Amino acid sequence: MADKKIILTGDRPTGRLHIGHYVGSLRRRVELQNSGKFDEIYIMIADAQALTDNADNPEKVRQNIIEVALDYLSAGLDPAKSHLFIQSQVSELTELTFFYNNLVTVQRLQRNPTVKAEIQMRGFNDDESADNKAGIPVGFFCYPISQAADITAFKATVVPVGEDQLPMIEQTREIVRKFNSTYAPVLVEPTALLPEDAASLRLPGTDGRAKMSKSLGNCIYLSDDSETVREKIRGMYTDPGHLQVSDPGKVEGNPVFTYLDAFCKPGHFDRFGDCFVGKKVSFEFHSLDEVKAQYRAGGLGDVMVKNFLYAVLEDTLAPIRERRHRFEQDIPYVYEVLRQGTLAAREVAARTLAEVKAAMKINYFDPGVLDALIAQQSDKYR
Ligand code: TRP
Numbered sequence: 205m206a207d208k209k210i211i212l213t214g215d216r217p218t219g220r221l222h223i224g225h226y227v228g229s230l231r232r233r234v235e236l237q238n239s240g241k242f243d244e245i246y247i248m249i250a251d252a253q254a255l256t257d258n259a260d261n262p263e264k265v266r267q268n269i270i271e272v273a274l275d276y277l278s279a280g281l282d283p284a285k286s287h288l289f290i291q292s293q294v295s296e297l298t299e300l301t302f303f304y305n306n307l308v309t310v311q312r313l314q315r316n317p318t319v320k321a322e323i324q325m326r327g328f329n330d331d332e333s334a335d336n337k338a339g340i341p342v343g344f345f346c347y348p349i350s351q352a353a354d355i356t357a358f359k360a361t362v363v364p365v366g367e368d369q370l371p372m373i374e375q376t377r378e379i380v381r382k383f384n385s386t387y388a389p390v391l392v393e394p395t396a397l398l399p400e401d402a403a404s405l406r407l408p409g410t411d412g413r414a415k416m417s418k419s420l421g422n423c424i425y426l427s428d429d430s431e432t433v434r435e436k437i438r439g440m441y442t443d444p445g446h447l448q449v450s451d452p453g454k455v456e457g458n459p460v461f462t463y464l465d466a467f468c469k470p471g472h473f474d475r476f477g478d479c480f481v482g483k484k485v486s487f488e489f490h491s492l493d494e495v496k497a498q499y500r501a502g503g504l505g506d507v508m509v510k511n512f513l514y515a516v517l518e519d520t521l522a523p524i525r526e527r528r529h530r531f532e533q534d535i536p537y538v539y540e541v542l543r544q545g546t547l548a549a550r551e552v553a554a555r556t557l558a559e560v561k562a563a564m565k566i567n568y569f570d571p572g573v574l575d576a577l578i579a580q581q582s583d584k585y586r
Pocket of ligand 1: 216351
């Protein structure tokens with residue numbers, strides 16, 4: 205059925221998920237899942253992709269599979285509606301990758317901006333003699349092709365991802381067009397679905413750096429306890445020019461406000477208004493714009509804004525944390541969810557692979573095909 209609406213997306217299991225993952229994609233997935241507008245939803249733990257730059261650390265990947273699964277379930281992904289599965293256990297994906305490899309040039313891969321940036325970030329380098337720079341693993345270099353296999357195996361129409369994944373979707377679309385025009389129209393071109401607001405598109409780290417990343421130690425994790433969240437917010441970078449409460453403050457580039465942009469809802473001003481009640485000064489705000497205006501004008505201190513942010517964040521994080529604690533007490537259930545999801549995923553991927561092989565004329569032993577082949581080749585030598 206060509207008009208089915210199908211979601212596929214996923215994450216590399218290299219660490220627990222943080223609030224950047226949450227607003228960047230996870231929150232949206234849950235909304236889409238619950239909208240009832242999709243026929244099939246596949247959420248993949250991309251362990252094989254994680255191994256492309258963690259080949260020497262399989263234990264880290266193995267440990268984080270369960271962490272990511274716990275984060276998924278506690279954020280609201282529901283196994284009754286979404287198939288949660290483990291990438292490496294769907295071997296059809298590697299087979300598809302192998303065939304797609306022929307449709308992509310080295311030059312095209314080299315132009316992929318995300319791969320470029322990641323090569324830089326990881327210190328991979330063309331110079332194999334340099335310390336710590338053993339060169340670029342081939343598997344890593346080619347992971348956009350494997351990602352195209354992930355997406356197309358399920359004929360996904362929609363891929364909810366963060367902004368950094370756009371080049372992957374673009375490259376997938378190219379592979380689909382190339383495959384369909386070279387062989388037969390088997391594959392479906394996916395569209396990326398990005399967060400709608402700028403804050404969620406690129407949530408900065410608690411230190412104000414552009415990206416939240418485990419290696420920078422500037423993350424708030426979905427699994428952080430309440431006290432840890434409070435401490436991390438207390439230590440957050442704000443406007444370094446905002447020395448006195450009375451000084452005018454900057455909202456732009458101030459991660460406290462970016463987080464508020466991403467998490468604050470209208471009802472929060474009623475519920476958490478007491479954050480702005482102080483011994484010396486009090487404010488009554490009805491919208492984030494009013495808070496920002498006061499901060500810009502001066503007189504509103506960082507402590508008040510941070511207390512409000514803590515309340516706002518906890519409103520989202522506390523229920524997630526509670527659900528996580530429950531799932532943590534039932535690890536067998538979590539693995540069963542992954543096992544069932546993987547079985548379902550494998551079935552679908554196998555169907556696509558069969559179509560791909562037929563289109564590529566490498567289905568020699570398929571029913572009907574063999575007889576025809578025998579007849580044809582026998583004729584040739586008659
Ligand atoms: N590249 C994604 C990440 O960095 C993970 C991923 C692998 C993925 N395959 C995918 C995302 C397919 C969307 C669709 O986490």
